Amino acid sequence: MNYKSLIKNNLWLQLLLALLAIWLVITLIFFFHHRVVARTVEIPGWQLDEAQNLGVQIKKISVYDWQRAPGYYQGMAGLGPLWSLGHRLQGEVAEGYFQAAGAIAAYYSRPYQKTEGYRIEVAGAYLNEGYTQPPRFTVTVNEDLVIEEDSFTLDVEEGGKLSYFTATAHADVDGITHLDVQYHREGQEGPKETAENFEVELYTAFNGPLGYSRRYNPEGTVVEFIKDYQEGSKKAQRYVGQWEKTDKGGARQVLRANEKGQFPWKNLQWMQKEKKPWSIQRPITEYLGELKGIADVFAVTLRYVSLEEKSGAAETMGEQKFYLVEEGNRWKIIDVSPLN
Structure with a gap:
């Protein structure tokens, strides 16, 4: 097939290639604006x-x-109709729309x-x-x-x-x-x-x-750990009674290497047993210093609340402490307490 001849004789294809070239140039320009x-x-x-x-x-x-x-943080709010369109959507569709459209708006700025x-x-x-x-x-x-x-x-x-x-x-x-x-x-x-x-x-x-607190604050690591743990538990539910032998999803990645074999996973199993919807209130972080021979230990305390489906009322379920250390500018979890 003679591609040069095909392009030469197809006006719409020429137009499409021209638009693609323009878009690539614009995209490259904005890439350097972010650099x-x-x-x-x-x-x-x-x-x-x-x-x-x-x-x-x-x-x-x-x-x-x-x-x-100035004005960069406006993001989607500065796009008028596209911002309004997102508010007409619902649920996960709206969430996905704002994430995708917001990322595009942020890039082309x-x-x-x-x-x-x-x-x-x-x-x-x-x-x-x-x-x-x-x-x-x-x-x-x-x-x-x-x-x-x-x-x-x-x-x-x-x-x-x-x-x-x-x-x-x-x-x-x-x-x-x-x-x-x-x-x-x-x-x-x-x-x-x-x-x-x-x-x-x-x-x-x-x-x-990234802002300092986003990069170094251990709270984000704990919250992501729980999300990864729950995702891993969903995959493991088909293996009845075999939880300890199944993969814990991405949760293992934030455990310190020498803690992986003895991490108290049983202290998290209440998450699979709990029937009511629940959420996390804002974590509280404290610096403990040396703990059990380990230096510079931090603790993040999570307070869990259950949500009544009909009334929406929140009831405190208990608190749980996660213990972390910083290694190479990354937080690693070394222990977690039982829910109390």
Whole structure:
């Protein structure tokens, strides 16, 4: 078959190929709109319980020369008719529509804009118990320019023992080679954190910059673990009485390697036995420090509530603690308590 002749004599095919070429070019342009870099330093380990740290842990220091473009977070809401169409749909169809259309809307947009100078971002966590105020930060740039934070955002849990923060500052300089980060809390000065051996992080449309709490907060790992566990249990229900011999789905992937053979799966089996619909109230995270010879252990407490189908009333079923450690910037579950 002579493809050149076929294309030459088919006007509609020519038009289709032209539109496809235009779409590919536009898609490539927007791909580069999402491509930005940041220079970062990550601080390994946790020392939240050491007195000189004032209950504060800096986990990451970043430097970049871009910021989110105004209006970018509008997403689907800025698309008018497409947004209205989604509200006419119901259930899983509506959920799938908003996910797909929202992803497309986010991709074909310009999420960043260039800044004058550089943004400096300090991210981490701090303990709430024993303190009434969060820490405040100053940054020394290139050993001579001292600046204070100009914004401070928190992911705060109501009644929680641990909060996540992101402090940012602007440095009107041509380049940054050295940073000294200092924090103060309730009249006391914490230890200085130095950043100079930066690594480059590349962000794209498929690997965008995550907020600190989304990346390091162990709560998300626990919730995903439960979802994967339940999915695995559905596949295992056909094997009556053989649960311990069946695959636990993707849940195994977030267990620490040396815990997989002795993980107390029996403490989760109530999920298969419970007949009423149930849900999770917002988790509470706490830093435990050393536990059973393991350093830097965190606990995430989940409170489960059952839902009455007719009245919709919620009734507390009990609480369960998941114990985790951080390994290579990923959370690994090491234990789970019985439901109580």
